[in-house]
Every structure is written in structure tokens, then in C-alpha cells.
Amino acid sequence: MRGEAEEGATTIMTDLDTLARELLAGSTRALARGLTWVESGGERAEALVARLYPRTGRAHVVGLTGAPGSGKSTLARALARGARARGRTVGVLAVDPSSPFSGGAILGDRIRMNDLALDPGVFIRSMATRGALGGLCRAAADGVDLLDAAGRDLILVETVGVGQDEVDVMRLAHTVVVVSVPGLGDDVQALKAGLLEIADLHVVNKADREGADRTLGELRSMLTLLPPAESPAGPDGAPAVEPWVPPVLPASAAREEGIEALMDALDGHMAYLKTSGELDRRWRRMVGARVLKIAQELVARRLAHPAAADADVDRVARRELSPHACARLLLTRLGERTSHV
């Protein structure tokens, strides 16, 4: 048994070394394989991320969220083309079951997507990790690390802004873009209310449609109702910087209209994060949120496979051990299980 386990560990190590090296060298094949690893999670994923993590930190991570039907995927593709035109490489993670990236695109979309697929500077991947609590978020964050380590300049993470897990994915982005469309009705208003506080940028997509001006106006007046953001002090005691006011931009992703202005706004937000000193604070929050998600997933995964914790839970059931003491035992064991690297 022991020999087998060691042999298995050695195989993982060899695989890991090769994969990490190729991925850092920019191989899209290695990137695709690595993303499969992190999608599945577990020790292999953890070891890969640990290896690559020190090589991350270059990319601008942009979250795209909004109701199904708001055209997020089309917008993601339009942004990818816009970024390519500015000489940047792009990675797209579609953490969204309704995304055309995972199969529902209309014909015209497919053709354009294929057009992008021919460009090695754009890497598109959909992620379908469900199940364990926080697993989606953990996998998305790991995926972003891989794309970052592989040298992608702009990373777009796309989710449907409905579930808490999907909203949490947005908290892993430097810049959060909330996509609305004219005339989706009251449901969207409710959605907006939940997403309003995490939006750094609003896009009203399909702005050629009737009612676009009204939607733009409504969003802008909603934003004035928010409490004013604190004016952040500049780094090293420099004079305070004006607080960021989320811009509300019209776009038509399908017609590729408004994309340049959106690209400028994304760059503007990153520039603001840097000059205001907000980048460090936000990065620390992103890291804290991610560590929490990983810890939660470790707990949820363990309890989802009762066999692993069986004996302890049985002792609680027999009232030989208190539930709290059992929870602490469980946490200790989860913490101790170190991976091979």
C-alpha cells in the first residue's frame, strides 16, 4: 500500500513538474490540462496552484456578471477582440452554465467564436464545477492563477449574477463589470440591487434596443442613491484621491459598439486602483475571501464524504464527544493533510 502511494505521489510530481514548466512557457495544451486539474480539485490541483502561485500577479482580472440573456458572453468576446487590438493576450473563464461558451450559441456567434478560437492570443474555457460548497469559487480562483501564470494580460471571468457562489466569484476580480439590458423588467431590478454594491462598472448592453436610455438613466439615478464611497488616501500619505464613481456605459456587444470606451474604462479603473492605493487593500480582501472559500470547501468536502469522518461523528452520536470538540478534531485533521509539495 505504502509503496503504491509513494509511486502515485512520484507520478504526480513528475506530471506536475512538466505541466508547470510547459504552462509557464505559454503552452495552451498545458493550460487546458491544468484547468482540468483545478476543475476536479483535490491534492493535484492544490500542488499545481502552490507551484504556480509565486509566478502570478501580472494580469488584470475582470469579472463580468449579469442576468442570463444580458449578452455577457458576446461582450466577453468583444472585449477579447478589443484587448487583442491593443496587443494584449486574453484568457476567458466562463463560470456560467447558460454561457454559449459551454454550448448554447446561435450560429452567428459560433462563427465569431471560431474566429477567436483561431487566435492563440485568446484562450476560452468554461468551468462546470458544482457540488461542494465554495467549490466553484475555489476552482475559478485557481483557474485565474493558471491563466495569470501562463502570461495572459487580461483575464475575463464570466458568471450569472444570481447565486451567492457566483457573486462570490466576482469578489476575486480587480474590476467587476455588471451587465444589464433594456427592458428585462423587475427581476433585473432586484438582481441589480444585489450586484450594485460590487459593481465597479456598469454596461447597458444591447443599447441599440428601445428603452436603453431609460435603463441608463435608471441605473445612474440608482447609483446616486448609494452612500458616497470614502475618499481613499493616496499611498504614502499622498493627497487623497477622488473616490471611484462607477461609470454607466452603453454598448452593443453584437455590433461591437462601445467596446473601445469600455476598454478605456477598464484601464481607467486599474489606474485608479494603483494611484489610490486601493489596489493593495482590494488584493488583500481578494486573498482573504479566497482563503475562506478554500477552507470552507475543505470542510464541506470532508463532510460530504462521511466515511472519512465516520468514527468521530459516531462518537458524537453516542454522546462520548461533544459536537464542538468533533468539529475542532475535524479541522485539525484537515489542516494537517499536507500535499506533496
Next chain:
Amino acid sequence: MRGEAEEGATTIMTDLDTLARELLAGSTRALARGLTWVESGGERAEALVARLYPRTGRAHVVGLTGAPGSGKSTLARALARGARARGRTVGVLAVDPSSPFSGGAILGDRIRMNDLALDPGVFIRSMATRGALGGLCRAAADGVDLLDAAGRDLILVETVGVGQDEVDVMRLAHTVVVVSVPGLGDDVQALKAGLLEIADLHVVNKADREGADRTLGELRSMLTLLPPAESPAGPDGAPAVEPWVPPVLPASAAREEGIEALMDALDGHMAYLKTSGELDRRWRRMVGARVLKIAQELVARRLAHPAAADADVDRVARRELSPHACARLLLTRLGERTSHV
């Protein structure tokens, strides 16, 4: 510093000994104080539950849930009176911000509630723990332990069946009662769909109202659409017992109609749990769910107070430590922090 901490620990120990002893002897004052401890959570609560946990296991824990306005609190009081008439003592935990127990009762209700308040055989307490993920559920489970150890025969836990946390509280009960009312419309239908799978018993309250028969009929036909429950084998290989089919009962809690039948159904469900062997399986599930909630709350609490984990998260932010390794460090530390008992 050390001396102070030790002195503090000694005070807690003395308090704890006295409180536990008085609570086990049936003092309602000690019970009230203990519930304040578990509401706040932390080491003191953990130590108290650890002390009392071996003395639990006698009570029948019944969860009551339903939409706001379904009359759960009035039903809880009617059930309390019914149980008293059968010579049983009662504890009520209202984990529900809209509950009249926490202040919104109409005059007639207040008078009746006061009537109950004069009976030392009925102990009523509302719990308002919010905030930390899973905290409400952890506190409710701890509270049930206290009531159980204090010798309450029937423990009623009341929640609004809306939030996930409130639904999770129901998973800590032996018997889950879902309360509906005639004519609350489509929202209630959606609610029912979420609660349908956890209901052991349905009550249509305010059954004197128009439309009660229709609601009863709708619920019954909804239940026939559920996949049939597996027929559990009896304990020790005894012949299989007929699976439990959740009864749908009419009641008018305000007029105290249908309460006897409901009491009989509660007793019937407990008898079923025992004869079918389902009690052990359910208890194990209840314990497993509780341990998970505690572990999750420990993680969430720690991360909600960043100071405690600051140095590690900073190392991740500087990319000196991987997020996964940080999560494991955090879990180990949380597990190690043993309480005084």
C-alpha cells in the same frame, strides 16, 4: 497577561460549574443565562455545551417552519398547552425575527402568552443570533441541548422557512412540521417546494378560513408527486416497516382546533422513528450536519476578524504562501484552540 488569562479562565470554570449544576437541576434562571451564553457563542458556550451534552437525548425536538404570517408562533403556543395537558414540559426556541415571541404580538396573543408565561413547565425564548455564517444554526442546536439537559420533554424550534440557514435549523429536529395557510398565493407554493422534502408533517393553519380545503387538497396532491420514500428495514433485521407518509392536517391554532390530532401525529412520528430504526440514522445525520455547521462557523468567525489571521493572509498577499497552504494553516490553528474543558 498570562495571569489575567488564567484568572479569567478560573472565573469561567466556577461560573460554568454553578450554571451547569443549576441548569441540570431545572432552574429556569440558569437556563435563561445559559441560552444567553450560547447566543453569544465562543469558548464559554462551547464549554457549557461540552459539559451538558452527555446529559442530553431525552427530548423530542420538533421544528416548526413556514412563511411569515402562517401563525407558527400561535401554533407553537397551542402545542405547548397541548403538551402540558399531557403532562410534558416544554421549551420553545423562536429563531425567527418576525416571531411575536420577540415582540410583534397582538393584544389577545399577548394575554395568552402571558398565561403560558405563568407556567414554569413552559419555557419560551427567542434567539436573534445573526451574522457569522452558520452561527444561527449552531446557536439553535446548542440551545436545544440546554433545554434537553434541563429536562424539557418537548422542544419546539420555530423558524421562517425562507433562508438557507433557517431551513438548516430544521435539519436539527427529529420531526419537521411545515405550516401553511389558505390563500397566501404563489409565493407560498414556491416556499412549499423548497420545504416539501424536509417535511415530516404538514399543518394547514387557519383552517377555518375560506380555501382551506383547496390548500389541503393541493398539498396532498403535491405529496403524491414526490418519489416514494424507501421502505426502511426494521432494527436488527426485523421485517420492513411501512415508509412514513407525511400527514396533512388542518388546524386553527388561534381557536385551539386540531391541536390534539397534531399532538397525536407528533407522537406517531416519533414512534415510527423508533420502530423503523430510522431514529438512529436521522440522529446521525443531525449530528453530522451540526458538526459541519460548527466547523463552518469557526472558519467564518476567524476570517470575519482578520486581525487573527492577518499575518498569514499578508504572506499570501505577498505570494510567499499559497492560498491553499494558508487555508490549511488556518484550519490547524482553529482545531488546536481547545477550550478549558
